[in-house]
Amino acid sequence: MSAAPAAATSVPGAGGKTAALEVENLRVCYAGLPAVDEVSLRVEPGQVAALIGETSSGKSSLALGVARLLPASAAVTGRVAIAGADLGEMPAREARRLRAGLVGYIAQDAMAALNPVLPVGSQIAELFRVHRGMSRAEASEQGVRELARVRINRPERVARAYPHQLSGGMRQRVMIAMAMALSPPLLIADEPTTALDVSTQAEILGLVGELQTQTGTGILWITHDMGVVAELADWVAVMYAGRIVEQGLAGDVFDHPQHPYTEGLLRTRRDLRTGRPGAPLYQIEGSPPGLSAGRRGCAFAPRCPRRSAVCDEHRPELISVGEPAGTKLPAAQSPETRGLVACHHPEVAS
Amino acid sequence: MKAQAPGIEPTVTSSAPDTGGPDAAPVLGFESVSKYYRGLAALDQVTLALPRGTALGLVGESGSGKSTCVRLALGLERPSSGRLTFAGTAYPRSRRRLRPLRRQVGFVLQDPYDSLDPRMQLRDIVSEPLRVHRRLGRDAGGRDTDRLVMEMLQAVGLGDAALDSYPARYSGGGRQRIAIARALITDPAVLLCDEPTSSLDVSVQAQIVNLLLEAKRSRDLSLLFVSHDLDLIGRVADTLAVMYRGRVVESGPADLVRGRPRHHYTKSLHDAVPADHPARRTLARTSPLTQAHPAVEATPAGAGAPAVAASPRSASTSCCVFADRCPAAEPRCHAERPPIVTEPDGRSHACFFPLAG
Secondary structure, eight states, rough: OOOTTOOOOOOOOOOSSSEEEEEEEEEETTEEEEEEEEEEEOOOOTTTEEEEOOOOSSSHHHHHHHTTOTTTTEEEEEEEETTBBBBGGGGGGHHHHHHHEEEEEEEEEEHSSSSSSOHHHHHHHHHOOOOHHOHHHHHHHHHHHHHHHTTTHHHHHHHHGEEEEEEHHHHHHHHHHHTTTOOEEEEEEETTTTTTTHHHHHHHHHHHHHHHHHOOOOEEEEEHHHHHHHHOOOOEEEEEEEEEEEEEHHHHOOOOOHHHHHHHHHHHHHHHHHOTTTTTOOOSSSOOOOOOOOSSOOOOGGOOOOHHHHHSSOOOEEEESSSOOOOOOSSSSOOSSSEEOOOOOOOOOO | OOEEETTTOOOOOOSOOOTTOOOOSSSEEEEEEEETTTEEEEEEEEEEEOOOOOEEEEOOOOOHHHHHHHHHTSSSSSEEEEHHHHHHHOSSSHHHHHHHHHHHHEOSEEEEEEEOOOTTTTTHHHHHHHHTTHHHHHTTHHHHHHHHHHHHHHHHOOTTTOOTTGGGOOHHHHHHHHHHHHHTTTOOOOEEESTTHHHHHHHHHHHHHHHHHHHHHHHEEEEEEESSHHHHHHHSSEEEEEETEEEEEEEEEEEOOOHSOOOHHHEEEEEESSSSGGGOOOOTSGGGGGSOSSSOOOOOOOOSOSSOOOSOOOOOSOOTTTTOOTOOOOOHHHSSSSOOOEESSSSSEEEESSOOO
């Protein structure tokens, strides 16, 4: 990696305008245990930011925390601004009224997210009746138009269908239609393609890419699949045990992963594709840690091939690639500040 | 190249040498097996063979019939026509006579959160097949069983697990290891793996696959490995069978099918795999699979029918099942069922206009 992160290539949408999403020092705790630990990130309008992580890395808690959709039992601190508006500072009623216009949310399990006893057309139409004050007939027509927008054939017929009558890919299209219906400045996609076939996933990725180009919505795409990152993301943040351990432009992270965990994820994928049939697969030892309080040292250390004594003692801070250890970053990371890593032994530039 | 009449399908066999000699019967065989649910074909004249000690991969989308194959191989259901064989002998029809055969067939399912009883201790979960198959003496179940269970847990990398612990203590990968220990304790000849890693973390997936490959090697185990992930299955299987709407549309040695597909469906499946680098994005490219399905169809809600059928199955057998999504489809493809063509390199495909490969 060239040790000159300051000479960043410009990222579309970056600049002085209001970010689609700005997260500063977000912490989400369940029963005192941090699931998301001081995460800061910034998504500009028109950008696709991917958040990659495994079970209990905190990626879904982050997504729900951003949309203020977590239950009251979760303690959320930090600042979240969507297109400049902080839902956390508003009364709950006001936040609920504004949320649908600010942030679209695509859940992993569309079957669970959709209402099973209402036709999907009515569910989309409801958004327009509640938030746009349309009449029943207008809203229902608008609902059909939204289904057509996500390239569903014969949308009038699909609008009358119940979720269980649709295939997995079709249900996910309906979710996307709902999420994008009010043209929100931010779209959060929480592993929407994980349960789908590879071909349906390709459909959905193509569709979202196309809609995003049309609307300029900022997207926070949560996934555990580096392939999805490669297809869609402008930049990527890698989460592990509640913290961002690496962040950078997608191409840079693929070419020069700094953190051993990122490197392992990429190598796992590469080996799957190019390895000899029947030969053992490259594997990262161990499994992701659960929630724990007061962890000393680096959370990845027990699985890390580069582990040394310092890793067990001191938690590495997120710093610019090439900066000396201990350099503190400003709270919110703009995407131009690329190449961030939290590791005592990052990959040395070659 | 020889063409065969439709319906008379060559056997899909592994290219790896069969330890039982060239004439030895495959350990598991499907002979022109069809399975209908409410008149719709979930499997349509499927012929497969799994020689001992090899891995056969079934790949395809939801609704292609992969899991139906697994249910039939487990003896949970019977084929509507055709027959299944185990070591050359047809599956018995009676449940009682099926029992000794089932002991020879282990299984690992997709979701380790669903497939382990949360109220059972590890000791009872792993030893359950022994009890079911009455492999324990009347007074056994004590120290000998514990020893056997410990051996199995050791073999799957859970040597330090407590026998009185419950599944809730284990992560997804840990639970899948428990499921593998349970599957292997009766020392089966065949292990059916139905998407065994698709609900696991990426970093844990390789560990589980390596465990299965090691079991295959050290126990002379034959694997029927079902997945929709072409990359993964290409690494695990010796032979691949690509399924679409209940038919095997292409089969042969894994590296050939994966690297140089002949059938347009296999190629489309290949093209739908996300890029390996942001500089090589592919999904903007038009692939027949990325076009929307023609219509919403109510899925057959019958017992055993997949709840989510990506492809509504047609009852018609007189056409190529992929014709309506195929970029190279000609009128003939809509009017005739393509015969299975076997090539000298061991590959077979059912396509009138195959790719150069």
